[in-house]
Amino acid sequence: MTVAVRAAPGSSASLWQARRRSLKTIARYAAAVAITVIFLFPVFWIFMMAFKTPDEIFSRPPVWLPADFNLDTFKALVRDGDLGAIWTSLITAGVSTIFAMFFGTIAAYSLARFKTGGRNLAIGILSQRMIPPIVIVFPVFLAYVFLGWIDTFHGLIILYTAFNLPYVIWMMRGYIEDIPIELEHSALVDGWSRWQVLLRVVFPMARAGLFATTVFTFIFAWNDYIFALVLTRTEVVTFPVQVTSWFGQQFVFWARIGAMSMMGTLPIFFAVIVFQRYMVRGISLGAVKG
Amino acid sequence: MAHIRISSLHKYYDSVHAVRGIDLDIRDGEFTVLVGPSGCGKSTMLRAIAGLENIDSGTIEIDDEVVNNLAPGDRDVAMVFQNYALYPYMNVFDNIAFGLRARKFPAREITARVQAAAETLDIVELLKRLPRQLSGGQRQRVAIGRAIVRDARLFLFDEPLSNLDAQLREGMRVEIKQLHQRLGKTMIYVTHDQIEAMTLADRIVLLKDGSIEQEGAPLDLFERPVSRFVAGFLGSPSMNFLPAKLVENGTYLGLRFADDVTLALPAAASQRLASRVGQDVTFGVRTEHITPARDGELDDGFVDLLVTIDLTQPTGSRTYASFKLAGVAVQAELRAHDVEQPGEQIKLQIDMNRAIVIDPSTELVI
Amino acid sequence: MSVPRATAAVSEQWVGGPFGDSRFKYFLIAPALFIMLSIALFPLINLLVVSFQGISIIAENKSFHGILNYQRLAGDSRMWKSLLHTVGLLLVALPIELIFGMAMALLFVDKMRGRQIFVALLVLPMVIAPIVAGATWRLMFDNQFGPINQIIGWFAGRDVTIVWLADSSFVWPAILATEVWHSTPFMFIILLAGLAGVDRSQIESAQIDGASAARIFFKIILPAIRPVLAVAILIRALDLFRIFDIIWALTRGGPGTVTETISTFTFVKAFEQFDTSFAAAVAITVVLILTAVTIYALRRIEIAR
Ligand SMILES: Nc1ncnc2c1ncn2[C@@H]1O[C@H](COP(=O)(O)OP(=O)(O)OP(=O)(O)O)[C@@H](O)[C@H]1O
Ligand SMILES: [Mg+2]
Numbered sequence: 007m008t009v010a011v012r013a014a015p016g017s018s019a020s021l022w023q024a025r026r027r028s029l030k031t032i033a034r035y036a037a038a039v040a041i042t043v044i045f046l047f048p049v050f051w052i053f054m055m056a057f058k059t060p061d062e063i064f065s066r067p068p069v070w071l072p073a074d075f076n077l078d079t080f081k082a083l084v085r086d087g088d089l090g091a092i093w094t095s096l097i098t099a100g101v102s103t104i105f106a107m108f109f110g111t112i113a114a115y116s117l118a119r120f121k122t123g124g125r126n127l128a129i130g131i132l133s134q135r136m137i138p139p140i141v142i143v144f145p146v147f148l149a150y151v152f153l154g155w156i157d158t159f160h161g162l163i164i165l166y167t168a169f170n171l172p173y174v175i176w177m178m179r180g181y182i183e184d185i186p187i188e189l190e191h192s193a194l195v196d197g198w199s200r201w202q203v204l205l206r207v208v209f210p211m212a213r214a215g216l217f218a219t220t221v222f223t224f225i226f227a228w229n230d231y232i233f234a235l236v237l238t239r240t241e242v243v244t245f246p247v248q249v250t251s252w253f254g255q256q257f258v259f260w261a262r263i264g265a266m267s268m269m270g271t272l273p274i275f276f277a278v279i280v281f282q283r284y285m286v287r288g289i290s291l292g293a294v295k296g
Numbered sequence: 297m298a299h300i301r302i303s304s305l306h307k308y309y310d311s312v313h314a315v316r317g318i319d320l321d322i323r324d325g326e327f328t329v330l331v332g333p334s335g336c337g338k339s340t341m342l343r344a345i346a347g348l349e350n351i352d353s354g355t356i357e358i359d360d361e362v363v364n365n366l367a368p369g370d371r372d373v374a375m376v377f378q379n380y381a382l383y384p385y386m387n388v389f390d391n392i393a394f395g396l397r398a399r400k401f402p403a404r405e406i407t408a409r410v411q412a413a414a415e416t417l418d419i420v421e422l423l424k425r426l427p428r429q430l431s432g433g434q435r436q437r438v439a440i441g442r443a444i445v446r447d448a449r450l451f452l453f454d455e456p457l458s459n460l461d462a463q464l465r466e467g468m469r470v471e472i473k474q475l476h477q478r479l480g481k482t483m484i485y486v487t488h489d490q491i492e493a494m495t496l497a498d499r500i501v502l503l504k505d506g507s508i509e510q511e512g513a514p515l516d517l518f519e520r521p522v523s524r525f526v527a528g529f530l531g532s533p534s535m536n537f538l539p540a541k542l543v544e545n546g547t548y549l550g551l552r553f554a555d556d557v558t559l560a561l562p563a564a565a566s567q568r569l570a571s572r573v574g575q576d577v578t579f580g581v582r583t584e585h586i587t588p589a590r591d592g593e594l595d596d597g598f599v600d601l602l603v604t605i606d607l608t609q610p611t612g613s614r615t616y617a618s619f620k621l622a623g624v625a626v627q628a629e630l631r632a633h634d635v636e637q638p639g640e641q642i643k644l645q646i647d648m649n650r651a652i653v654i655d656p657s658t659e660l661v662i
Numbered sequence: 663m664s665v666p667r668a669t670a671a672v673s674e675q676w677v678g679g680p681f682g683d684s685r686f687k688y689f690l691i692a693p694a695l696f697i698m699l700s701i702a703l704f705p706l707i708n709l710l711v712v713s714f715q716g717i718s719i720i721a722e723n724k725s726f727h728g729i730l731n732y733q734r735l736a737g738d739s740r741m742w743k744s745l746l747h748t749v750g751l752l753l754v755a756l757p758i759e760l761i762f763g764m765a766m767a768l769l770f771v772d773k774m775r776g777r778q779i780f781v782a783l784l785v786l787p788m789v790i791a792p793i794v795a796g797a798t799w800r801l802m803f804d805n806q807f808g809p810i811n812q813i814i815g816w817f818a819g820r821d822v823t824i825v826w827l828a829d830s831s832f833v834w835p836a837i838l839a840t841e842v843w844h845s846t847p848f849m850f851i852i853l854l855a856g857l858a859g860v861d862r863s864q865i866e867s868a869q870i871d872g873a874s875a876a877r878i879f880f881k882i883i884l885p886a887i888r889p890v891l892a893v894a895i896l897i898r899a900l901d902l903f904r905i906f907d908i909i910w911a912l913t914r915g916g917p918g919t920v921t922e923t924i925s926t927f928t929f930v931k932a933f934e935q936f937d938t939s940f941a942a943a944v945a946i947t948v949v950l951i952l953t954a955v956t957i958y959a960l961r962r963i964e965i966a967r
Binding site: 035138175274275 | 690693695700701769781784785787788789792807808846847900903907938942948952956957
């Protein structure tokens with residue numbers, strides 16, 4: 007904690023304190039920069055892989071910056087059709103997010119405004135999300151084998167939807183509870199139907215929460231590895247699965263891993279920076295409003 | 297216009313019995329104020345009438361039709377909320393038009409009606425603004441505009457002025473009263489501000505713990521409260537209450553206080569209370585009925601008292617002065633310069649005709 | 663609407679819109695419940711059934727095996743070790759993330775120019791896909807081409823060739839580093855929000871009273887952010903218990919079974935050895951352990967909000 011000392015200007019004490027304060031400020035900046043560099047270095051390192059030549063990748067001592075930013079790796083990804091993985095991720099994460107947001111938000115409204123099922127239902131719903139993915143995916147795998155849904159888009163989309171629903175319901179319940187209920191009451195008295203109230207009052211009022219929750223829901227699906235690993239083979243390859251496919255027994259395709267990681271990560275970075283304000287609430291399950 | 301009949305209305309929130317068997321008739325065009333302390337069930341009643349709250353038993357009739365199972369939108373009521381309930385993402389025009397759009401009014405009629413309402417409320421130049429660009433008083437006008445534009449048969453107000461500062465509140469109070477006179481609509485108005493209740497109401501319904509404590513014209517309640525609660529709730533500053541004993545006092549009865557001071561009761565009260573001689577009672581008198589004694593004979597039913605003033609609170613036109621009677625602090629309402637300093641002695645007179653006597657076991661006026 | 667408009671029957675809620683209010687609320691929640699139940703609950707019940715059968719790669723035995731699989735599990739030292747690894751990692755990583763996160767939050771809690779930018783950059787690692795985080799650090803820890811050995815070499819003044827991910831005495835620190843890097847930002851940003859909510863006037867009045875910084879931290883700040891702290895710890899603990907991606911990318915549980923966690927162990931049993939019924943029993947056990955913890959945790963979170 008820095009101490010906010012306010013001394014009369016001109017006194018010798020204030021000079022000394024101003025000096026001390028500026029030293030402190032410098033120290034803070036130095037620490038801030040150092041920490042930021044440390045935390046971003048790995049990101050830098052993996053991204054650089056995409057631009058390095060094989061010689062630069064496999065050199066000792068390691069080369070930190072590529073001599074020139076060559077785009078051969080990206081061209082190779084395009085040529086080999088590996089970018090399809092990004093597309094697949096976009097479809098599976100995107101469609102499942104839309105489903106989860108729609109069904110989750112109306113369910114959240116029911117919980118928030120009608121207290122459907124009481125407290126226990128809400129907690130029971132969220133507890134489903136706390137089950138380790140491996141435990142979920144295993145029986146789902148058995149079921150999907152039976153249904154013939156392995157390696158299908160709809161199989162993965164349905165699982166992502168189901169897995170994200172508890173999150174959406176829980177978050178949106180909180181955002182909806184924050185809307186003054188009088189706004190809805192007023193619309194009901196005015197003669198709007200329940201559905202119209204949802205559409206014309208609740209959704210616009212919860213807009214920020216809807217966007218933020220959409221972003222985080224999308225990220226969860228986008229970043230998933232284990233569900234896709236278990237439930238897909240060759241038809242539906244999401245980008246995390248694609249990344250690990252380049253860890254060969256004999257050879258690791260670092261350049262491709264770097265390029266694919268970069269393409270899979272930059273959009274997320276962008277979204278998170280835009281929705282920074284809602285971050286704390288989004289990741290703390292609404293417990294910390296930030 | 298509408299008349300309302302509510303019979304044996306009950307409402308529970310889980311274990312909280314919020315409304316406990318209310319019976320109430322409200323005439324066409326009447327301005328009824330529901331008043332009472334926080335949590336007494338005023339808002340719950342109002343929401344039940346609007347249809348926003350389902351009720352556990354009883355009936356609500358509007359114009360002889362039981363509306364228990366009608367959706368709020370089908371009851372043809374308009375409601376103004378304490379926090380204004382304006383939609384922050386719509387401008388003032390759209391806010392006011394929102395209810396008309398729900399009822400599928402043609403665009404031309406919507407414009408005309410919103411315009412008319414805006415003129416009534418003097419907010420025409422605000423129509424393009426968003427709610428957050430308005431002051432509290434302006435928001436309140438818009439909220440009222442939303443209600444009047446629909447021309448509903450019944451208006452419900454839930455503490456519409458409580459978020460405004462004192463000065464604005466006074467102005468809006470007058471406007472609401474004028475609005476009622478102009479529209480002639482039945483209005484039910486909730487407040488916990490007794491001045492608002494007194495000034496606005498044709499009829500006050502005073503609620504306590506979910507039941508009606510007393511209802512009637514404002515001055516009826518003020519002058520003839522049925523209970524200590526009503527007497528204490530209405531009037532500012534609050535009525536003085538002192539414990540006393542009912543005793544014989546010459547021809548009539550008197551009230552004897554702890555320090556053996558005895559105040560004579562007038563003839564009418566003495567007759568009424570004759571059977572209770574010897575009982576402990578609570579004596580209640582409003583501040584304005586304790587005044588400086590005039591020289592010469594006291595009027596009938598007045599008693600006088602020499603007291604030492606402990607504390608003065610000048611308000612400008614009046615000065616509230618406290619003194620001790622039988623160890624209890626009592627406030628009197630004096631003219632501005634009747635006392636200048638605490639510590640002064642002054643002779644006061646109490647209008648015993650206006651005083652009330654309460655049975656402390658039932659808290660009812662006897 | 664066929665509902666009579668004037669009835670004295672009351673306990674029914676009013677009818678609004680296309681659905682009665684009482685039905686409307688169930689109508690809203692039904693699709694979500696249906697999806698969640700069919701994807702989580704029914705398969706989970708199936709899992710329970712399977713765990714009492716004898717299905718494996720060598721036998722499709724659907725007869726009732728009683729608690730055989732659970733007995734096997736109780737005597738399976740590899741399973742217990744993986745559980746031990748999981749809990750051990752949790753107990754080590756969580757305090758480290760907490761302390762680092764707190765230190766960073768304290769550094770950034772006071773206003774400074776550019777703070778927004780620093781915070782925005784610092785939270786980025788946490789949103790990287792865990793599998794990508796694992797891949798990244800696998801590259802960082804590469805014994806020949808990774809920068810970590812290189813940097814250590816600068817300090818050591820000689821060539822360092824630690825084989826981080828294959829040497830059983832270095833592999834856990836490597837996993838720990840990856841995990842801490844990936845999740846400290848979570849602690850950081852939540853604690854930062856918590857600290858921002860601490861009443862400044864309390865701190866200032868303590869400073870005027872001459873309280874030391876440590877005393878202020880432990881007597882004022884820490885109690886004030888306790889609910890936030892509890893939430894952060896609970897969420898991270900549940901996450902750490904499920905850890906899979908990072909380990910899978912870095913070591914796949916190796917060398918041998920040195921870094922196997924309960925999730926990777928279950929994965930190997932279920933999807934590499936196809937010891938289906940046994941894996942089901944493991945999964946059921948994990949669910950049972952977690953359910954109690956989770957429900958307790960969620961109640962705490964709800965209290966905090
Ligand atoms: N949604 C609710 N759930 C549970 N209890 C409630 C609810 N709404 C009101 N109550 C309870 O019902 C009683 C009456 O509440 P109501 O809001 O009608 O009071 P009020 O007279 O309007 O008070 P105020 O002047 O504070 O607005 C209170 O005890 C309150 O705690
Ligand atoms: Mg109220």
